Amino acid sequence: MFSEIKIRDITDLAKCLIVPVSVLVEVCYTCNEKCVHCCLDNHNQRGMSLKQYEMLFDQMVTAGTFFVILTGGEPFTRKDFMDIVRAARKRRLSVTIFTNGTLLSEKDISDIAKLFVQDVHVSIYSTNEKVHDSITQIPGSFRKSISAIRAMVKEGINVRIKCPLMLANANDISNLVKMAESLGAKMQFATTITARNDGDISTHKLQMSDRQLVKAIKHSAVSENISVSVRDKDDGNSVPCDTILNGGAIDPRGNVFPCNQWRICGGNVLHDNFGKIWKESEVFTAFRQIRLRNLVKCQTCEIFNYCTRCPGLALLEDNDICGCSASAKKVAEARMITGTLPTQRHIFSKI
Amino acid sequence: MDANLFVAKGINVSCRTINGTSCILFEDKKEVVSLNETASIIWEMINGATKVGDLIQESINNFDGDRIFIEKSVISFLEELSTEGAIVFSLEKFEGVMKNV
Numbered sequence: 001m002f003s004e005i006k007i008r009d010i011t012d013l014a015k016c017l018i019v020p021v022s023v024l025v026e027v028c029y030t031c032n033e034k035c036v037h038c039c040l041d042n043h044n045q046r047g048m049s050l051k052q053y054e055m056l057f058d059q060m061v062t063a064g065t066f067f068v069i070l071t072g073g074e075p076f077t078r079k080d081f082m083d084i085v086r087a088a089r090k091r092r093l094s095v096t097i098f099t100n101g102t103l104l105s106e107k108d109i110s111d112i113a114k115l116f117v118q119d120v121h122v123s124i125y126s127t128n129e130k131v132h133d134s135i136t137q138i139p140g141s142f143r144k145s146i147s148a149i150r151a152m153v154k155e156g157i158n159v160r161i162k163c164p165l166m167l168a169n170a171n172d173i174s175n176l177v178k179m180a181e182s183l184g185a186k187m188q189f190a191t192t193i194t195a196r197n198d199g200d201i202s203t204h205k206l207q208m209s210d211r212q213l214v215k216a217i218k219h220s221a222v223s224e225n226i227s228v229s230v231r232d233k234d235d236g237n238s239v240p241c242d243t244i245l246n247g248g249a250i251d252p253r254g255n256v257f258p259c260n261q262w263r264i265c266g267g268n269v270l271h272d273n274f275g276k277i278w279k280e281s282e283v284f285t286a287f288r289q290i291r292l293r294n295l296v297k298c299q300t301c302e303i304f305n306y307c308t309r310c311p312g313l314a315l316l317e318d319n320d321i322c323g324c325s326a327s328a329k330k331v332a333e334a335r336m337i338t339g340t341l342p343t344q345r346h347i348f349s350k351i
Numbered sequence: 352m353d354a355n356l357f358v359a360k361g362i363n364v365s366c367r368t369i370n371g372t373s374c375i376l377f378e379d380k381k382e383v384v385s386l387n388e389t390a391s392i393i394w395e396m397i398n399g400a401t402k403v404g405d406l407i408q409e410s411i412n413n414f415d416g417d418r419i420f421i422e423k424s425v426i427s428f429l430e431e432l433s434t435e436g437a438i439v440f441s442l443e444k445f446e447g448v449m450k451n452v
Contacts, residue, residue: 001390001428002375005383010374017370066367066374094365094376116363116378 008345010066014246015351018288019064020278023248024071024260027053027084031074033100034137035123037166037206039261041198043073045252048270050080054087056250056269061091063275065248067118071098071260073252082111089115096121098162101148102141109148113155121160121188122149127175131168149183159185165222166193170212177221189222191334192327195317197263204327213334223340229305230341231348236293240311242346244287248278258287262312287311290322292348297324306335308342352426354404358397359445364437368395375437384435389414390428397438399445403429 014021028047029040048056060068068088075081076099088095097112101122104112112120122145125135132142152159161180163169169176173189180187191213195201208216216222232238239245243259250256254269256277266281278284290311298304307328314325335342360366365376373391376383386394392413396406403426410425411418432438439445 001424001431002384002386005374005385007376007383009385010369010383013369013372019369021367021369061367064367064369066365066369066376089365092360092364092366094378114362116365118365118376118378 011242011246011346014064014066015242015349016245017064018245018279020060020248020274021064021246022067022069023060023065023250024069025053025056025250026071026073026252026260027075027081028078028252029073030077031072031100032077032103032138033074033141035125036135036137037164037193037203039194039196039203040073041196041200045073047078047252048254050083050087052254052270053084056254056274057088057091057093059269059274060093063278066094067096068093069096069098074100074103076103076108082108085112085115085117089117094118098123099148100136100141100145101152102138102144104148104151106151109151109155109157112152113157117157119158119160120152121162122185123163124149124161124176124179125163126169126172127179128172131172135166135168146183149185153184159183160188161185162188162190164190164193165208165212165216166206167208167212168206170208170216173216173219173221187221189216191216191222191331192313194261194313194327197316199316201317207330210330210334213331214337217331217334217340218338223335223338224343226341226343228341230343230345231305232350233292233299233304235348235350236291236299237351238292238348239288239351240290240292240295240309240348242349244284244311245351248274250274256281258284259312261310261316263316287321295322303329303332303336305341307332308344308347310347352403352429353440354402354407356403356440356442357399357444358401358403358406358429358438358440359399360397361437361439366394377436379436389424393425393428394432403440 029043029045095117096119098121126132129142133139193203193207247259249260255265256267266284267277309325309328315321363379373386373394407422407425411421
């Protein structure tokens with residue numbers, strides 16, 4: 001009566017049916033760290049009430065949401081954050097938490113384990129305490145985050161360390177990989193420091209140098225080595241990013257976006273049903289019509305196969321949702337130099 | 352199988368029904384399974400307040416076919432789910448999956 005499937009089968013089905021199967025929920029913008037590269041343009045929003053999140057989760061379940069990522073700001077700055085997690089799990093949503101780990105109590109960790117939270121992602125920026133703390137701008141933050149990782153791993157929680165690479169930490173990749181291994185955590189790197197949500201690109205000065213970027217891309221922990229491109233330039237019908245079909249993001253005020261980097265609002269869950277916004281928003285419907293054939297520059301671009309262009313970033317940083325993304329191009333050039341093809345299947349995917 | 356036992360979905364599972372198909376994710380094993388149409392209907396009835404006997408009776412009412420065959424199929428399905436850790440049984444009604452957390 002049942003057969004084994006892959007999560008990818010679910011996300012592909014959701015893509016065809018326009019079901020928001022995986023939704024990122026920003027429960028607050030408040031944070032106890034002051035990371036130099038943070039994409040948030042303010043840290044004031046405290047998020048909706050627990051009752052409003054319970055209502056939202058009910059609507060998400062009806063809309064077909066299976067996976068929910070709970071993030072901030074720092075979600076644990078909310079005293080009721082574990083109640084939000086509990087509310088999501090009670091509705092059988094598969095929960096992933098993004099946190100810096102510094103505010104987790106023993107009870108929080110025990111409850112995360114008991115609630116079978118799928119993954120907890122913790123931001124660590126360096127193996128060097130001073131470098132990490134200089135990025136968070138909070139002395140002692142490294143020790144607290146590492147201590148939380150140890151405690152979570154001990155409880156059997158799946159922990160993933162996430163590290164956006166930048167000038168200050170680009171030479172620490174191998175050490176970070178070793179540290180993650182020794183802690184019993186997975187390791188994930190990002191190669192782009194994005195603009196802030198209001199379009200402020202001052203964060204770009206933190207990005208890796210071209211030389212660092214090439215070196216980072218060459219590292220097996222940053223880029224998986226594959227030999228065949230996962231995208232087809234000749235398929236003009238492919239979609240720039242799956243997230244407009246099977247994703248979704250909600251900010252602390254209840255605004256609904258295609259994703260947390262694609263900051264065009266389709267509606268607000270305090271005024272309208274989430275599923276209705278997702279399916280019927282005029283602006284989302286318009287975005288869903290965009291195909292590779294509409295991206296004129298991409299069609300003739302020599303480094304297309306190496307590019308992981310994000311439509312949201314193209315809009316935010318380059319003011320053109322159908323145009324070239326300078327951030328993506330920079331990474332794609334480094335990929336081409338190293339002959340490293342990207343593995344992200346949700347970008348330029350077949351419909 | 353005792354028809355008077357209440358049955359609930361396990362705390363370790365996440366699930367969603369998409370386009371009539373129920374998908375279950377075992378968070379502890381990181382495995383995903385999809386249920387066929389009949390199994391999906393039974394799965395949806397498992398809510399912690401329904402007894403095994405009620406599930407069997409509801410299935411007999413809902414599905415065409417031999418009574419005994421349906422009963423055996425439901426029990427076999429519940430046993431399979433139980434083996435996989437997707438459901439739990441209790442003499443008392445479950446208040447909710449997160450009762451003690």
